[in-house]
Amino acid sequence: MTRTVIAQGTFDILHPGHVHYLEEAAAMGDELYVIVARKANVDHKEAPICPATQRRDVVGALQAVDEAILGHEADIFVPIEEIDPDVIALGHDQHHDAEAIETELERRGIDCAVERASGREPTGEDEILSTRHIIDRILERRG
Numbered sequence: 512m513t514r515t516v517i518a519q520g521t522f523d524i525l526h527p528g529h530v531h532y533l534e535e536a537a538a539m540g541d542e543l544y545v546i547v548a549r550k551a552n553v554d555h556k557e558a559p560i561c562p563a564t565q566r567r568d569v570v571g572a573l574q575a576v577d578e579a580i581l582g583h584e585a586d587i588f589v590p591i592e593e594i595d596p597d598v599i600a601l602g603h604d605q606h607h608d609a610e611a612i613e614t615e616l617e618r619r620g621i622d623c624a625v626e627r628a629s630g631r632e633p634t635g636e637d638e639i640l641s642t643r644h645i646i647d648r649i650l651e652r653r654g
Protein backbone atom coordinates (compact mmCIF):
# COMPACT_ATOMS: atom_id res chain seq x y z
CA MET A 512 0.00 0.00 0.00
CA THR A 513 1.68 3.25 -1.18
CA ARG A 514 2.08 5.82 1.59
CA THR A 515 1.51 9.28 0.12
CA VAL A 516 2.97 12.45 1.59
CA ILE A 517 2.09 16.07 0.78
CA ALA A 518 4.43 19.00 1.36
CA GLN A 519 3.69 22.60 0.41
CA GLY A 520 5.15 26.07 0.22
CA THR A 521 6.00 29.08 -1.92
CA PHE A 522 9.47 27.94 -3.09
CA ASP A 523 10.23 31.29 -4.76
CA ILE A 524 14.03 31.00 -4.91
CA LEU A 525 15.02 27.43 -4.10
CA HIS A 526 17.76 26.79 -1.50
CA PRO A 527 19.15 23.86 0.58
CA GLY A 528 16.59 24.51 3.34
CA HIS A 529 13.85 23.60 0.86
CA VAL A 530 15.78 20.50 -0.20
CA HIS A 531 16.14 19.46 3.46
CA TYR A 532 12.40 19.91 4.04
CA LEU A 533 11.37 18.00 0.92
CA GLU A 534 13.82 15.17 1.53
CA GLU A 535 12.53 14.85 5.09
CA ALA A 536 8.92 14.89 3.83
CA ALA A 537 9.76 12.27 1.19
CA ALA A 538 11.18 10.01 3.92
CA MET A 539 7.79 10.07 5.68
CA GLY A 540 6.26 7.88 2.95
CA ASP A 541 6.67 6.33 -0.52
CA GLU A 542 5.45 9.16 -2.76
CA LEU A 543 5.85 12.90 -2.28
CA TYR A 544 3.49 15.43 -3.85
CA VAL A 545 4.33 19.11 -3.39
CA ILE A 546 1.65 21.79 -3.55
CA VAL A 547 3.13 25.07 -4.76
CA ALA A 548 1.37 28.08 -3.25
CA ARG A 549 -0.42 30.47 -5.62
CA LYS A 550 0.55 34.11 -5.31
CA ALA A 551 -2.97 34.97 -4.11
CA ASN A 552 -2.51 32.63 -1.13
CA VAL A 553 0.86 33.95 -0.05
CA ASP A 554 -0.68 36.61 2.18
CA HIS A 555 1.59 36.40 5.21
CA LYS A 556 4.71 37.82 3.57
CA GLU A 557 5.93 39.54 0.37
CA ALA A 558 4.45 38.05 -2.81
CA PRO A 559 6.76 35.64 -4.66
CA ILE A 560 8.92 37.05 -7.49
CA CYS A 561 8.71 34.01 -9.75
CA PRO A 562 5.47 32.76 -11.35
CA ALA A 563 3.82 29.69 -9.82
CA THR A 564 4.47 27.59 -12.95
CA GLN A 565 8.21 28.32 -12.71
CA ARG A 566 8.26 27.56 -8.97
CA ARG A 567 6.38 24.31 -9.64
CA ASP A 568 8.79 23.24 -12.41
CA VAL A 569 11.89 23.80 -10.27
CA VAL A 570 10.45 21.96 -7.24
CA GLY A 571 9.24 19.15 -9.53
CA ALA A 572 12.81 18.63 -10.82
CA LEU A 573 14.10 17.68 -7.36
CA GLN A 574 14.94 13.99 -6.96
CA ALA A 575 12.92 13.78 -3.71
CA VAL A 576 9.73 15.03 -5.38
CA ASP A 577 7.43 12.66 -7.31
CA GLU A 578 5.08 15.41 -8.47
CA ALA A 579 4.78 19.15 -7.92
CA ILE A 580 1.38 20.73 -8.55
CA LEU A 581 -0.03 24.24 -8.62
CA GLY A 582 -2.14 24.85 -5.52
CA HIS A 583 -5.84 25.61 -5.75
CA GLU A 584 -6.59 29.31 -6.08
CA ALA A 585 -9.33 29.44 -3.43
CA ASP A 586 -9.53 26.31 -1.27
CA ILE A 587 -6.28 24.82 0.01
CA PHE A 588 -8.04 21.56 0.87
CA VAL A 589 -9.09 20.79 -2.72
CA PRO A 590 -5.74 19.20 -3.65
CA ILE A 591 -5.76 17.37 -0.31
CA GLU A 592 -9.15 15.84 -1.13
CA GLU A 593 -7.93 14.94 -4.64
CA ILE A 594 -4.64 13.35 -3.55
CA ASP A 595 -6.02 11.90 -0.27
CA PRO A 596 -2.54 11.70 1.39
CA ASP A 597 -1.52 9.63 4.41
CA VAL A 598 0.70 12.43 5.72
CA ILE A 599 0.83 16.22 5.41
CA ALA A 600 4.37 17.38 6.21
CA LEU A 601 4.42 20.95 7.51
CA GLY A 602 7.65 22.93 7.23
CA HIS A 603 9.59 23.70 10.42
CA ASP A 604 8.44 27.34 10.47
CA GLN A 605 5.29 27.07 8.35
CA HIS A 606 2.65 29.34 9.77
CA HIS A 607 -0.12 26.71 9.65
CA ASP A 608 -1.58 25.37 12.88
CA ALA A 609 -1.35 21.57 12.82
CA GLU A 610 -4.40 21.17 15.06
CA ALA A 611 -6.53 23.41 12.85
CA ILE A 612 -5.52 21.33 9.83
CA GLU A 613 -6.31 18.09 11.68
CA THR A 614 -9.75 19.44 12.61
CA GLU A 615 -10.51 20.41 9.00
CA LEU A 616 -9.24 17.04 7.72
CA GLU A 617 -11.58 15.29 10.15
CA ARG A 618 -14.49 17.51 9.11
CA ARG A 619 -13.86 16.56 5.49
CA GLY A 620 -13.48 12.88 6.38
CA ILE A 621 -9.83 12.71 5.31
CA ASP A 622 -7.74 10.23 7.31
CA CYS A 623 -4.29 11.86 7.25
CA ALA A 624 -1.52 12.51 9.80
CA VAL A 625 -0.02 15.98 10.15
CA GLU A 626 3.73 16.01 10.87
CA ARG A 627 6.24 18.84 11.12
CA ALA A 628 9.65 18.69 9.48
CA SER A 629 12.83 19.99 11.08
CA GLY A 630 14.73 23.14 10.10
CA ARG A 631 18.12 23.17 8.42
CA GLU A 632 20.50 25.73 9.85
CA PRO A 633 23.21 27.35 7.68
CA THR A 634 26.54 25.47 7.89
CA GLY A 635 29.05 27.64 5.99
CA GLU A 636 29.39 31.22 7.24
CA ASP A 637 28.01 32.49 3.95
CA GLU A 638 25.11 30.00 3.52
CA ILE A 639 21.73 31.64 3.17
CA LEU A 640 18.71 29.37 3.71
CA SER A 641 15.82 31.76 3.35
CA THR A 642 14.30 33.22 0.21
CA ARG A 643 13.70 36.54 1.94
CA HIS A 644 17.34 36.77 3.04
CA ILE A 645 18.55 35.84 -0.47
CA ILE A 646 16.48 38.69 -1.89
CA ASP A 647 17.77 41.07 0.81
CA ARG A 648 21.34 40.15 -0.09
CA ILE A 649 20.61 40.72 -3.80
CA LEU A 650 19.16 44.15 -3.04
CA GLU A 651 22.19 45.00 -0.86
CA ARG A 652 24.70 43.96 -3.52
CA ARG A 653 22.85 44.74 -6.75
CA GLY A 654 20.14 47.20 -5.69
Ligand SMILES: Cc1cc2nc3c(=O)[nH]c(=O)nc-3n(C[C@H](O)[C@H](O)[C@H](O)COP(=O)(O)O)c2cc1C
Binds near residue numbers: 546591601
Ligand atom coordinates in the same frame (compact mmCIF):
# COMPACT_ATOMS: atom_id res chain seq x y z
C1 LIG B 1 -2.39 21.38 3.91
C2 LIG B 1 -2.02 22.54 3.03
C3 LIG B 1 -2.60 22.65 1.75
C4 LIG B 1 -2.27 23.72 0.94
N1 LIG B 1 -2.88 23.86 -0.30
C5 LIG B 1 -2.67 24.97 -1.02
C6 LIG B 1 -3.40 25.21 -2.23
O1 LIG B 1 -4.21 24.39 -2.66
N2 LIG B 1 -3.18 26.38 -2.89
C7 LIG B 1 -2.26 27.30 -2.46
O2 LIG B 1 -2.11 28.33 -3.12
N3 LIG B 1 -1.54 27.11 -1.31
C8 LIG B 1 -1.74 25.96 -0.60
N4 LIG B 1 -1.05 25.77 0.55
C9 LIG B 1 0.06 26.70 0.87
C10 LIG B 1 -0.45 27.87 1.71
O3 LIG B 1 -1.32 28.57 0.87
C11 LIG B 1 0.64 28.85 2.13
O4 LIG B 1 0.81 29.86 1.20
C12 LIG B 1 1.94 28.17 2.17
O5 LIG B 1 1.84 27.25 3.23
C13 LIG B 1 3.01 29.20 2.38
O6 LIG B 1 3.95 28.59 3.15
P1 LIG B 1 5.43 29.19 3.16
O7 LIG B 1 5.31 30.53 3.86
O8 LIG B 1 6.17 28.19 3.95
O9 LIG B 1 5.86 29.28 1.74
C14 LIG B 1 -1.35 24.70 1.39
C15 LIG B 1 -0.75 24.58 2.68
C16 LIG B 1 -1.09 23.52 3.49
C17 LIG B 1 -0.47 23.42 4.86
Ligand SMILES: Nc1ncnc2c1ncn2[C@@H]1O[C@H](COP(=O)(O)OP(=O)(O)OP(=O)(O)O)[C@@H](O)[C@H]1O
Binds near residue numbers: 604631641
Ligand atom coordinates in the same frame (compact mmCIF):
# COMPACT_ATOMS: atom_id res chain seq x y z
N1 LIG C 1 16.12 26.57 6.25
C1 LIG C 1 15.07 25.74 6.15
N2 LIG C 1 15.09 24.51 6.73
C2 LIG C 1 14.02 23.68 6.61
N3 LIG C 1 12.88 23.98 5.95
C3 LIG C 1 12.82 25.20 5.37
C4 LIG C 1 13.89 26.13 5.43
N4 LIG C 1 13.52 27.25 4.74
C5 LIG C 1 12.27 27.02 4.29
N5 LIG C 1 11.84 25.80 4.65
C6 LIG C 1 10.53 25.20 4.38
O1 LIG C 1 10.29 25.20 2.99
C7 LIG C 1 8.88 25.43 2.75
C8 LIG C 1 8.71 26.57 1.78
O2 LIG C 1 9.15 27.72 2.46
P1 LIG C 1 9.19 29.13 1.71
O3 LIG C 1 8.89 28.94 0.29
O4 LIG C 1 8.40 30.10 2.51
O5 LIG C 1 10.75 29.45 1.81
P2 LIG C 1 11.48 30.41 2.82
O6 LIG C 1 12.93 30.36 2.44
O7 LIG C 1 11.08 30.09 4.21
O8 LIG C 1 10.89 31.82 2.40
P3 LIG C 1 11.03 33.15 3.26
O9 LIG C 1 12.40 33.16 3.84
O10 LIG C 1 10.76 34.21 2.24
O11 LIG C 1 9.94 33.01 4.29
C9 LIG C 1 8.26 25.72 4.12
O12 LIG C 1 7.63 24.55 4.58
C10 LIG C 1 9.44 26.04 5.00
O13 LIG C 1 9.23 25.68 6.35
